Amino acid sequence: MAAAAASKGRKRPALTPAQLKDEAMKRLLYPRLLGKPRINPTGIHRREVNRALRRVMRSAEAHETIERAWQLHKRQIREERAQDLKLKHDSMKNAMDKLKKLDRRLYDIAVAKVDPRGILPDDAEDLKPLKGPARRFWLSRVQGLFPREMWIPTDTPRKNGWSYEWKAPPSSTGSSKSAETP
Amino acid sequence: MQNAAKRRVVPSRNLQAKSYFQPRFLSTEAVAETSSTSSLPLPSSSKTPRQWTRPIANGVIKAYDEALALIRHDSNVKMREVQRLRKELEMATEASQKLEIEARLQKLKIESQINLPEVRWGMKEGLMDLSNPVYRHLLEKSWRKDGRLDMLMERIHQMHVIPDVIPTIYPTVDLRVILDRKNWKASDTTWFEAGPGEFLDPKRTRVRPRFQATVFHLEPRLYTLMTYLISRIKVSRRIYTCSSSYFYPHSTTGYAQATKYFVYRPNISLDAVSSHQANISLDDAIASWIPPHPQNGTPYHRYVTLLLPQSSATTPIEIDARDYSERLGFDVRQVIEKYGLGKQGDGSKMRMVPRTYADRIGTGMSGGIHMWRAVWDQDVSKIYQKVLKLPEPRYGSPPKPDRYGGRRDSKYY
Numbered sequence: 001m002a003a004a005a006a007s008k009g010r011k012r013p014a015l016t017p018a019q020l021k022d023e024a025m026k027r028l029l030y031p032r033l034l035g036k037p038r039i040n041p042t043g044i045h046r047r048e049v050n051r052a053l054r055r056v057m058r059s060a061e062a063h064e065t066i067e068r069a070w071q072l073h074k075r076q077i078r079e080e081r082a083q084d085l086k087l088k089h090d091s092m093k094n095a096m097d098k099l100k101k102l103d104r105r106l107y108d109i110a111v112a113k114v115d116p117r118g119i120l121p122d123d124a125e126d127l128k129p130l131k132g133p134a135r136r137f138w139l140s141r142v143q144g145l146f147p148r149e150m151w152i153p154t155d156t157p158r159k160n161g162w163s164y165e166w167k168a169p170p171s172s173t174g175s176s177k178s179a180e181t182p
Numbered sequence: 183m184q185n186a187a188k189r190r191v192v193p194s195r196n197l198q199a200k201s202y203f204q205p206r207f208l209s210t211e212a213v214a215e216t217s218s219t220s221s222l223p224l225p226s227s228s229k230t231p232r233q234w235t236r237p238i239a240n241g242v243i244k245a246y247d248e249a250l251a252l253i254r255h256d257s258n259v260k261m262r263e264v265q266r267l268r269k270e271l272e273m274a275t276e277a278s279q280k281l282e283i284e285a286r287l288q289k290l291k292i293e294s295q296i297n298l299p300e301v302r303w304g305m306k307e308g309l310m311d312l313s314n315p316v317y318r319h320l321l322e323k324s325w326r327k328d329g330r331l332d333m334l335m336e337r338i339h340q341m342h343v344i345p346d347v348i349p350t351i352y353p354t355v356d357l358r359v360i361l362d363r364k365n366w367k368a369s370d371t372t373w374f375e376a377g378p379g380e381f382l383d384p385k386r387t388r389v390r391p392r393f394q395a396t397v398f399h400l401e402p403r404l405y406t407l408m409t410y411l412i413s414r415i416k417v418s419r420r421i422y423t424c425s426s427s428y429f430y431p432h433s434t435t436g437y438a439q440a441t442k443y444f445v446y447r448p449n450i451s452l453d454a455v456s457s458h459q460a461n462i463s464l465d466d467a468i469a470s471w472i473p474p475h476p477q478n479g480t481p482y483h484r485y486v487t488l489l490l491p492q493s494s495a496t497t498p499i500e501i502d503a504r505d506y507s508e509r510l511g512f513d514v515r516q517v518i519e520k521y522g523l524g525k526q527g528d529g530s531k532m533r534m535v536p537r538t539y540a541d542r543i544g545t546g547m548s549g550g551i552h553m554w555r556a557v558w559d560q561d562v563s564k565i566y567q568k569v570l571k572l573p574e575p576r577y578g579s580p581p582k583p584d585r586y587g588g589r590r591d592s593k594y595y
Contacts, residue, residue: 065299076256
């Protein structure tokens with residue numbers, strides 16, 4: 001609508017702040033969509049790639065060689081990572097197999113899956129004095145999951161400022177130690 | 183003038199450099215070697231075989247230098263691994279262990295060379311040694327992935343070649359049909375490849391075309407080549423195409439049977455190294471070539487070429503030429519069943535065959551297939567007159583009964 005109006009040389013109607021935001025986002029995501037779109041915005045077919053490549057690499061063979069080398073490099077990294085993980089996994093499996101033969105009880109403990117909804121026996125004493133909202137807060141935390149306090153860093157500080165008195169709620173596993181952040 | 187001075191001149195070694203970065207089908211220009219004169223301008227001083235050289239000098243593009251270094255290093259590492267595996271293979275005793283090492287060795291041989299710029303250049307120029315598994319792999323990959331096989335299968339299915347005479351086919355051989363034609367200079371001949379499903383003028387196929395097959399196995403195996411015409415017989419009405427005035431090429435309700443064969447030659451020995459871009463010799467074929475002659479008034483005819491592996495790779499099959507003296511009534515299915523053609527062993531061993539039908543290669547139809555079409559031309563009349571020496575038939579729809587009893591002379595009554 002606005003584009004049609006602009007093409008005829010008439011004044012554009014004033015855009016609301018929401019529309020301005022949309023326009024800014026559109027310009028950011030699809031820079032060539034405004035005007036005469038020559039590129040598919042989803043990026044599947046890009047006709048300027050060949051032209052740009054020819055400017056950079058005058059030799060098609062050199063381009064292919066570089067492509068091959070890059071693919072090879074990625075493959076090397078991939079295979080190395082896979083090999084590393086495989087060794088670690090095999091080592092763990094080996095250890096657990098041996099443990100199974102040596103001590104079945106310890107093996108069962110090591111292999112047991114912790115029910116995230118449940119309470120570990122070690123935490124039962126910590127849980128006894130808690131009542132009401134504190135108890136509910138503690139029970140609703142899932143063990144091992146990322147903590148509720150985690151937040152994406154922002155450019156500007158909070159409205160209520162930095163809380164120096166904040167203390168981490170008791171957590172028996174202690175895995176997610178980002179409870180340091182308020 | 184100023185622009186010419188600014189442009190960096192990169193010597194183009196590729197004589198046919200048309201445009202970069204376009205999908206390059208495997209160069210068929212190399213096929214010219216087998217015809218009388220080549221249409222390609224070769225370099226005048228080609229006493230030594232061409233070698234790969236760097237396209238860009240050292241230091242010009244750092245990314246290219248680094249890429250080369252990485253590729254060479256990886257290739258060296260893998261080649262050392264290949265040597266180690268070879269020694270391991272010699273020392274291995276169990277059969278299963280040997281098979282495993284051989285599989286790994288084969289894969290590694292390909293991996294160690296596939297990224298080398300010399301190999302890739304060799305493929306583009308057609309200078310490849312097919313005893314090397316890398317070239318075989320790249321050749322088969324190009325045939326299967328770059329579109330030629332897809333086009334063939336599309337045409338084969340769209341023109342109903344596949345359910346007509348043979349139930350199905352999973353090609354493992356790249357079959358090409360090449361025709362020669364005289365240039366405007368009468369002394370010169372040039373060749374062209376008939377793509378699958380293309381219309382070929384009857385005058386082009388007056389002389390037998392050349393068949394070339396690229397197989398991807400090293401050991402020689404025996405194949406049978408047949409070229410036949412598909413036609414249809416409407417069983418319900420018991421109408422035979424060649425002797426009646428009706429002709430239904432595309433109806434799918436009738437049972438199809440090939441009526442005429444043009445080439446039938448069993449016991450062709452093919453292997454990867456010797457058969458690539460070499461004409462299949464048809465001197466000992468069952469009968470000589472008669473040119474395709476689609477009759478006047480009939481729709482286009484389909485001429486199918488099959489190259490099927492024989493059940494035994496080494497033992498030739500005995501054919502009595504007298505059984506096939508009559509070209510009419512050549513039953514392809516019967517011949518296939520009789521001699522067990524089309525079964526080419528273990529498909530799971532062939533690496534490039536898609537896993538979806540690898541298990542069916544051994545039991546079903548494998549080999550090569552090609553099809554071209556032809557329609558009546560005035561040259562067909564000449565063929566009937568000079569080559570076949572038969573009266574030329576003319577087909578058309580049957581005459582309609584006159585409902586007006588001859589009284590339809592004037593427009594107004």
